[in-house]
Amino acid sequence: MKGTSSIDPASLQMLKIAREEGLQTAWDRYLAQQPRCGFGELGLCCRNCNMGPCRIDPFGDGPQKGVCGATGDIIVARNLLRMIAAGAAAHSDHGRDIIETLRGVAAGEIRDYTIKDENKLKALAREFDIPTEGKTVQDIAGKLAETALEEFGTRKGYLQAVDRVPQKRKEIWGKLGITPRGIDREVVEAMHRTHVGVDNDPANLILHGLRCSLSDGWGGSLLATEFSDVLFGTPRPVRGRSNLGVISKEAVNILVHGHEPVLSEMLVAAAQDPDLISAAGAEGASGINLVGMCCTGNEILMRHGIPVAGNFLQQELAVITGALEAVVVDVQCIMPALGQLAACYHTKFISTSPKAKFPGAIHIPFHEHNAMETAREIIRQAIENYPNRNKNRVFIPEETAEYVAGFSVEAILSALGGTLTPLIEAVKNKKIRGIAALVGCNNPKVTHDYNHVNMAKALIARDVLVIETGCAAIASAKAGLLLPEAAELAGAGLAEVCRALGVPPVLHMGSCVDISRILTVAAALARELGVDIADLPVAGAAPEWMSEKAVSIGAYVVASGIFTVLGTVPPVLGSNVVADLLTRQARDLVGGYFAVETDPFKAAELIIAHIDAKRAALGI
C-alpha cells in the first residue's frame, strides 16, 4: 500500500504529531536512507576480512570475485548464514537467561521468583530423563536447569527436542547432516565457516544455516518458551486491551519493551505493590499503568493480560504521546533512537541489561538476584517523574482494541478437550482448510500492519486457521482479530469451529521465541496423523519481517518441513544459486521451501494453494 505509513489510525495520528513537532521516526530515517546500496540489497557485499570490503557486480560489468576469489554465490551464502547465526544467537541467549534464572531459583540464590508450573517442570524433567519420583520441586528444577544448560554445548550428538519430531523428519535431518547438535555450537560453527577461507560451497553453507536455525527453533527458542512457562506459568486464554490508547492520561505510565520476561514479570509484580501505588497517588496520579511493547509485551499479555501499547514500529510513537514516565527495556528490537526522542519529553529511558546499553538511557542494572528491589526502584523513578509530565504536550490516541491471547499448546489442547483429535477432525472434514502461522516484525518498507492484517483476514475468510506470535499477533490484536467475535470474518467452516470452541479465528501463541510452540503443535499433529511435518496442510509467513531473528525463524520453519512466504525481499537475489536453493531445491531436500511475495493477498493465495495441494496429497 504505497504512500501510507500505517493502516493503524492511532499510529497515523501520532505520526502527524511527530511531523508537527519536528520529531524524527523510523519512517523518516527510512526515507533518509534511500536510495539503498544495491550491493547490500542483493547480499553481494563482503566485509568478512580486511583484504576487502569486496563487492560483486550483479550485471557482470565489474569484479565477479572478491580478493580471496569468493564469487557472488559464496558471498551471498556466507552473509545469509551470518544472519541466521545472529538471529539464532539472539533467541538462544534469551533462552539461556531464562534457564539460568530457574537454576538460581532452584539453588535458592534467586528468591524473588518461584516455580509457577510444577506440572510443566515435571513433564520437561521426564523429557530430559530426569527422575522426579520422591524428588522435591527444587531438586528437579536444579537438575533440569543444569541438564538444559548442557544443551548449549551438548556432546551427546543432538538436542533433546529433536525427539519431539516425527521419525521421518529425524531421518531427513540425519541424511542431510543437519540435525542440530548444540545450541552454541551451531552458531560458533557458522562464524567459523564464514571466516575467510573456510566454507566456500554455497549449498554446504546454506545447509549449515538450516542446522544453525534448527538449534534455535528446537533449541534456544524452545527452551526459552518452556522454561518461561515453568517459571512464570503456562499461558491460558486471557483478555486484555491493545494499541496506544492503553496509555493512561491520569496514571503513571511505564512502558516495558524488549523480549525477556524475567524483568517484565517482576515489574508486573512490583506495580501491584500497595506502597508504590500510594506513592503514585501522592504524586497526583491515579495509579500505576504498566503497558507492554513488542515481545516483552507479548510475554506479559500472554500470562497476565497486561495491555500492549503496540508493535515494533510503535515504540517511538508511544514516547510521542508525552505521557510515558518511563520506557524500560531489556534486549532486542529496541531502537537506539529512543534516547534522543525520550529527551524531547520528560520520559526516562531506562536500560537494564548489561548486554544492551543505549545512548541517552539511564542504566539500572537488573539482576535476577535482587529482582524485586530493582523493579521497585525502576517504578519509583517513574513515579517520581510523574510531576514532570507536561500535560499540555500529552496526546494519547483513543484507539484500543480488546484481545484474547494466551494460546499456549496446553491452552489449545484444553480448548479442544484434551486431545488434538477435534482439530484433526475439523481439518479432515474441511471445516478448517489448514493452518497458517503468521509471525515476525514490522518494517517501514511495508505499510505498518498492512501485510499482517490483510493476510490474516484473507486466510481466515478461506477457512485457514491462523496462529500468530510476535508483532504479527499485536497487529491482529489491534485489528480486533484476536476476539471470538472475529469468527464472523472467517469462512463458514472455521467460524463454526471457533464458535463451538469459543476461540478466535486468529490465535495468539506468544512472543517470537514462542514460535517453538507452533513447531511443537505441528510436530504433535504430524505424529498423531503418522505423517511428516512436511505432509501437513500448514504454512508459515513473515509478512513484514526485518530482523535477523526472523531469518533464523524462517530457516528453521522451512527446515522443519513447512512452506514459508516472506513479505519483504531477503538480501539473497545477488545469487541465483542461493535463491534457487531456498525457493526450489529446499523442497526436495527438507520438504519446506521459501517464497517471496510482498502483496499480502497474493501471499495468502500462495498459502491456500499450498494447503490445498497438501490436503490432496493426504487424500482429505
Place this chain on the structure above:
Amino acid sequence: MPKEVLIRFDRCLGCRSCHLACAVAHSSAGSLLGAVLNGEKPRARIFVHQVGEHKAPLNCRHCQDAPCIDACIAGAMHRQEDGTVTNVGGVQQCTACWMCVMVCPYGVIRSDADGTMALKCDRECRDETGIPACVRACPTGALVYEEVDDYSGQRRFDVLHRALSNV
C-alpha cells in the same frame, strides 16, 4: 543555464552506488531486483576509480566543444537541445568505429557488451524530478546536478568558510 553532473571529489567513498544505479536506469526492468531477476546485463556509463588514496567517479562532461561529435564519422553523435551529447537518436546509427572512444579526453565512452555500439552517458536516466540516476544514488552528495555557477558559488563559500572560520 543547463544543469550538469558535477563532482565533489572529496566526498566520494568509492561505493559504486552511482555505477549500479546507472546500469539499473539503463535496464529494461528499470529496477535493481527486476533487472537481476530478469537476468539482464545492463552496462553503466559512469565509472568509479581509485588512484592512490583518492576515489572518484567520472562520467561524460557533455563538453561544449565535444571532440566525440567532431570525430563521429557515422553522424550518430550529436548534441540535443538540452545540451546532452549522445549517439542515440542521431541522423545515423552508431557504427562502432570507436573514433569517439579514441578522442574522448576523459575515457568515459565505452563499448556495449557485444562490441556493436559505443555507450555513453545519455541522461536517459532522469526521473520525474529531472535528476540523473547516478546523482540520486550517491549517498554522500559527491555527485550533484546543478548549474555550474551554483556549484562554483558553493565551492567559494566552502573555501572562505574554511579559511576564515578561525580568524
